[in-house]
Amino acid sequence: MASGKLIVLTGPSGVGKGTLVRSLLVRHPELYLSVSATTRSPREGEIEGKDYYFLNKSAFETMIEQNQLLEWAEYAGNYYGTPRTKVEEKIDQGLIVLLEIEVVGANSIKDSFPDALRIFILPPSLEELEHRLRSRKTDTEEAILRRLERAKEELKVSEEFDQRLVNDDLEIALQELEGAIFSD
Ligand SMILES: Nc1ncnc2c1ncn2[C@@H]1O[C@H](COP(=O)(O)OP(=O)(O)OP(=O)(O)O)[C@@H](O)[C@H]1O
Numbered sequence: 348m349a350s351g352k353l354i355v356l357t358g359p360s361g362v363g364k365g366t367l368v369r370s371l372l373v374r375h376p377e378l379y380l381s382v383s384a385t386t387r388s389p390r391e392g393e394i395e396g397k398d399y400y401f402l403n404k405s406a407f408e409t410m411i412e413q414n415q416l417l418e419w420a421e422y423a424g425n426y427y428g429t430p431r432t433k434v435e436e437k438i439d440q441g442l443i444v445l446l447e448i449e450v451v452g453a454n455s456i457k458d459s460f461p462d463a464l465r466i467f468i469l470p471p472s473l474e475e476l477e478h479r480l481r482s483r484k485t486d487t488e489e490a491i492l493r494r495l496e497r498a499k500e501e502l503k504v505s506e507e508f509d510q511r512l513v514n515d516d517l518e519i520a521l522q523e524l525e526g527a528i529f530s531d
């Protein structure tokens with residue numbers, strides 16, 4: 348049977364991963380985006396099973412214990428993780444599967460999926476990252492500062508990833524991403 352591939356998009360919160368992925372899916376509806384599980388509370392407008400599977404801490408810990416997650420990490424006081432079954436199923440069906448996840452989990456994917464292509468998205472600057480986090484208006488001041496602190500640590504390890512691209516001009520970043528995903 349044909350075997351697909353796993354593409355991992357990572358980078359600091361607010362860099363534009365979700366924005367890039369949404370545009371990619373419009374242009375390439377054949378791509379499959381994995382839906383993560385999280386213990387974070389839903390934001391306004393977020394839909395269960397579409398944006399995330401929203402779980403309580405105990406349900407998430409059961410998934411960890413039962414090895415149901417391909418990777419997971421703690422981020423800003425909550426758990427986030429990739430349910431394993433669907434990803435493996437779609438790759439076996441020959442599809443290109445996208446994960447949009449934070450940096451620790453993205454790094455750990457190389458152990459379970461050594462062939463995954465791990466792409467780190469960089470902001471043009473820390474100032475622009477802060478501006479994007481603020482203009483999104485989804486997080487409290489405390490959450491924004493927490494995410495910015497974490498971003499400084501995350502940016503230090505960007506060179507450990509297979510590819511890096513700067514999301515400055517969205518269209519240029521999208522074209523670079525398409526090049527990385529559809530090469531070979
Ligand atoms: N190239 C760009 N130029 C200017 N603004 C951008 C660009 N890409 C994304 N943005 C804006 O930056 C904000 C953050 O983007 P987005 O929510 O996609 O980030 P993210 O990396 O997915 O964050 P998180 O990891 O928290 O989900 C949004 O308001 C989005 O519209």
Ligand SMILES: Nc1nc2c(ncn2[C@@H]2O[C@H](COP(=O)(O)O)[C@@H](O)[C@H]2O)c(=O)[nH]1
Nearest residue numbers: 360383419420422427428429447448449452
């Ligand atoms: N390691 C994982 N990180 C994930 C996963 N799903 C999302 N994320 C990342 O968490 C942060 C915060 O997300 P937010 O929705 O609260 O803004 C962000 O960087 C996401 O990319 C996952 O399954 N595993």
